[in-house]
Amino acid sequence: QVQLVESGGGLVQAGGSLRLSCAASGRTFSSYVMGWFRQAPGKEREFVAAISWSGGSTYYADSVKGRFTISRDNAKNTVYLRMNSLKPEDTAVYYCAATEDYTDYASTYEYDYWGQGTQVTVSS
Numbered sequence: 001q002v003q004l005v006e007s008g009g010g011l012v013q014a015g016g017s018l019r020l021s022c023a024a025s026g027r028t029f030s031s032y033v034m035g036w037f038r039q040a041p042g043k044e045r046e047f048v049a050a051i052s053w054s055g056g057s058t059y060y061a062d063s064v065k066g067r068f069t070i071s072r073d074n075a076k077n078t079v080y081l082r083m084n085s086l087k088p089e090d091t092a093v094y095y096c097a098a099t100e101d102y103t104d105y106a107s108t109y110e111y112d113y114w115g116q117g118t119q120v121t122v123s124s
Contacts, residue, residue, distance in 0.1 A: 002026035002113050004096050009118030012086055016122070020081040022096030022115055029077040030054070033099050035111055036070060036081045038092035038120075045095070047106035049081060059105050064090075086122045093117040 008020040022034070035050040049070035050059045058070050069082040079096060097111035104110055 002029070002032060002098050004098060004113055004115035006094065006096050006115040006118040009094060009120045011121045011123065014086060014088055014122055014124050016086050017082070017084045018086065018120060020083070020094055020096075020118060020120075022079045022081075024077045024079070024098065029072075030074040031100055032113075033102055033105065034070075034072060034079040035097045035099070035105060036079075036094060037097060037108060037111075038090075038094045039117075040092040043092075045108050047108075048094070050105040051079065061106070083120070086120075088122045088124045091120060091122050093119050 003025045004022055006022045012018055030053055036048040037045050038048050039045040047061050048064055049068055051070045051072050055072045067085045072079040095117045096115045098113040099111045102110040
């Protein structure tokens with residue numbers, strides 16, 4: 001098993017930046033594909049970004065492509081989400097998630113482990 005703890009959320013003005021972190025403990029971090037998802041009030045949880053075991057491959061939702069960057073440091077057991085040019089519609093609780101294998105990196109059903117989430121609020 002792996003335990004995930006997110007941090008780095010907060011309140012930011014539109015156009016600003018934040019970096020989220022997700023610290024993992026438990027089994028070998030490099031065994032997991034890592035994803036970031038978000039959930040706004042009244043909406044379903046949606047895919048934001050994912051990164052492969054070694055970090056060599058990254059995937060993004062169209063809504064964040066070019067603004068967000070996912071990265072990982074396997075030596076620190078941490079995955080990051082750098083968010084630039086934030087918009088009010090990015091406001092949500094952001095969750096990191098882990099899976100050892102996948103067929104659809106964008107599906108919540110593929111991920112076995114989830115963090116508790118961190119709130120990101122973007123004011124206009």
